[in-house]
Amino acid sequence: MATIYLVTGGARSGKSSYAELLCEQLSTDQKVYVATAAPAMDDDDFAHRIAKHQEDRQSKQWTTIEEPRLLSRHVESFKGKVVLVDCMTLWLTNFMMDHGLFTGNLSEDDAGLIEGASQEALLEVQQEFDKLSEPWNCTYIFVTNELGSGTHASTLATRKFVDCQGWLNQYVAKRAQKVIHMICGCPTIIKDETTAAASMSNGVAAASPQQAHAAQMLDEYLSKRGMKMDPKGYFLIKVDREKFVIRVSFHSCIINEKGEFFDLDGNRLTCHSGNTPDPLRVWECRTAKEATYQILEKWEKAKELLCVGHAGYLGREVQKAEVALYQGCNYQQD
Incomplete structure (x- = not known):
């Protein structure tokens, strides 16, 4: 159909x-x-x-x-x-x-x-x-x-x-x-019914309050664990409502003793917004699936720069951004 x-x-x-x-x-x-x-x-x-x-x-x-x-x-x-x-x-x-x-x-x-x-x-x-x-x-x-x-x-x-x-x-x-x-x-x-987070209307029972609370406690516990971060950079994710896209940017975290940021090739970066260096790469996507596809599969630097655990975290955050985008909400994750 x-x-x-x-x-x-x-x-x-x-x-x-x-x-x-x-x-x-x-x-x-x-x-x-x-x-x-x-x-x-x-x-x-x-x-x-x-x-x-x-x-x-x-x-x-x-x-x-x-x-x-x-x-x-x-x-x-x-x-x-x-x-x-x-x-x-x-x-x-x-x-x-x-x-x-x-x-x-x-x-x-x-x-x-x-x-x-x-x-x-x-x-x-x-x-x-x-x-x-x-x-x-x-x-x-x-x-x-x-x-x-x-x-x-x-x-x-x-x-x-x-x-x-x-x-x-x-x-x-x-x-x-x-x-x-x-x-x-x-x-x-x-x-x-287009996302996994959609509420079911076909007779499948929703989670009980006890199940929802247990899931929340599990998430809080896992959020406190140590996570190996990407060694040379980090992502910023936000919703751009004017363009109607999820905007994901990758920023370098390579810094010297003077607090200066550098790109992957050793070139000095400027900072136009506080202590955040200008992005090395920006993706503008309409869905979480498109974002993870462009970043994890199409980006030639992905395997070199991203840790597996953090890639999974990235997928979860862009899914949140998609829900916010299509429900008319603001979202920014850093």
Whole structure:
């Protein structure tokens, strides 16, 4: 099954902006934007919104596909790429319009017709989603709306649409690896199965207070042990929220009797921030796995400079930084 992210929230909560940022973080080149909007001829405001989205994407190297209903027919072109679907609400709207639910001719007396048509439309969208998410080598970011958090709809057809939107959101969220709720432009992760630290929602029991306390005591004990440090340098790790990266820098600890720092080749280093010498190497990564890969596997100096025990400690710290980055927190380890 594909990797699925769901970004939800109310109107003007920052859903689309966050989803686009997430897409750019997951892929630097293979990005696809699927626009599900089917503009109405007499809706100037909606047409303006579509034009604004198109303008925002022009300079960001997106491949745009306008598909109001049958997204699955493009699935072959989605393989190996990150695909942003914006949005599920309009996607569902298009199917419901096909069933005549927004014609303006329905009333409370048509409850049976409205119920049957809305359920058929919901089923069709769910089936399309299932087809879309079958390939394992696709990554999807779906944007949707929390319509149930707004005002009570005035007509039966609209109320049924709100219900169906909620059910569709639940359907996708259950299958998503990560669900992000946007409030006032701020992301809150409400489900995360993409990291080992994610809370389980499949019936597996969480740790008991006694188990959590025992683990904490063990960590405190191990933290007091002697650890062989890297002989010629040390790492600084922090979250750069503006760039949305984990920043890892390696600094020399080679120092003479005058307190002067030197690099690995014996060249004197300057210190621009207190007693910290300028870094010898800097990595900017989006995940802990990328950071450890770049440092421990790709860096030609790793075997020469790093101790095994400290490499494990480094992995743990960049994992903390990843959690902080994606949960909107600050983090700095030195």
